[in-house]
Each structure stands twice: as structure tokens, then as C-alpha cells.
Amino acid sequence: MTSRDFHRPAQFGGREFEAFQGGDDPAVMHRVAHESAAALLARVRQDPTPEILDRLVAFTDSHGIDALAELWAGATPHSLPGALWRIYLTRAVIRANPDDITYLFERGVRELSTIDPVVVGAPAPASPEEIVELADTILRGVFDGDFGLALDRGASFCRIAAAGATSVADDVDVVEPDRSSEFTRRGLRFSELAADLSACAGLWRDGSLT
Numbered sequence: 001m002t003s004r005d006f007h008r009p010a011q012f013g014g015r016e017f018e019a020f021q022g023g024d025d026p027a028v029m030h031r032v033a034h035e036s037a038a039a040l041l042a043r044v045r046q047d048p049t050p051e052i053l054d055r056l057v058a059f060t061d062s063h064g065i066d067a068l069a070e071l072w073a074g075a076t077p078h079s080l081p082g083a084l085w086r087i088y089l090t091r092a093v094i095r096a097n098p099d100d101i102t103y104l105f106e107r108g109v110r111e112l113s114t115i116d117p118v119v120v121g122a123p124a125p126a127s128p129e130e131i132v133e134l135a136d137t138i139l140r141g142v143f144d145g146d147f148g149l150a151l152d153r154g155a156s157f158c159r160i161a162a163a164g165a166t167s168v169a170d171d172v173d174v175v176e177p178d179r180s181s182e183f184t185r186r187g188l189r190f191s192e193l194a195a196d197l198s199a200c201a202g203l204w205r206d207g208s209l210t
Helices: 026-046 050-057 059-063 066-073 080-096 098-111 116-120 128-143 147-171 177-206
Strands: none
Touching: 026 050, 026 066, 026 080, 026 128, 050 059, 050 128, 059 066, 059 080, 066 080, 080 098, 080 128, 080 147, 080 177, 098 128, 098 147, 116 147, 128 147, 147 177
């Protein structure tokens, strides 16, 4: 199936992001977040066996996103745990509603005249199954590939989805203002994710992402 087969998304707004919360003690969580992120990345990149990579990519499928939220959601956005959290969060949002996200992605591709569709590397048009697979590939690249490129691909995906959400918001602004507001908020969250991931990619290349 492609986005042409989808009806316009009607009930999935901007609240999926708010479903994922972090821990309560900023000082403790800061230390734990940075130590765990650095240790995990170093360990896996030293020995990126397929079995370990598969478990990491599918970790939240078995254990839920809340376990990672407790570790990393409270980290500063432009940090190693902040980057890892945003990549996992993007994947979780995609998997929660692949049809809707694919619709927004396809709308965004049509709206943008940037290099983002090339950077993200999705087929055109993309099916929900292909978008889910893309999310897995981007996450896998964090641990077994060019870390900066994986973050760039995640950022490009979020920019495209943001453009799609904004386009839908404009379409329904007059007739369904509440629904338009939901998509506007959703687009803003995707835009924020894109900006943070791009910043983290730059810091990684400078050797200052910690």
C-alpha cells in the first residue's frame, strides 16, 4: 500500500509525544543518563554482533519505551543520551501509528524542496511497512554505522513529517480548527526533534557530543 490508499488521518494528533515521560530527579538522572549512554554505545560499537544489534533495536518492543524514558528522556537535548532518546522516540512514534506517520511523510515529501528525502533514504512512495523498516535501519545505524549520518537521517525524517503535519493543519484550519491545532503541535514536535538531532550530529562530528 502507499499513501494514496490512506484516508486522511482523523484521530491521531500531537499527544503521542506526551505519552513518554522521564524520571523525577534531575541530578541523578543526568549522571545515570550520560554514563549509561556512553557505556552502551562504546560496548556495542566495539562488538556489533547481529544478535546484540537486533536486541537493541527491538528493546522497546519487549520492554516498552518507559524504561528508556527513565534513563534518557530528561537528558539535555544536545547530548549523547539526548540523541539516543530522540532516535528511540522517533521509532516509537512511527511504530505506534505507522499508517498515519506514513501519510504525513508522503505529504511532507511533496511539500519540501530540500535534500531531506534523499538523506533519509526512504523509497518513494513508501508503505507503512517500509517506514517501520526505515526507523529500524536508522536506529541500527546509531550502533553499527556512521553515528552522525544516522542522526542526520533521523533529523531528515522528522523534518519531512513536520512538513506533512503542517500541510494537513493548513488543510483543515478553517473547517476543523481543533484538529488543525493538533497537527500544528505535532508538526512543532517533529521540527524540534529534527533540530535537536541535527545539532547532535554536528556535535558528534566535532567530537563534543557527550
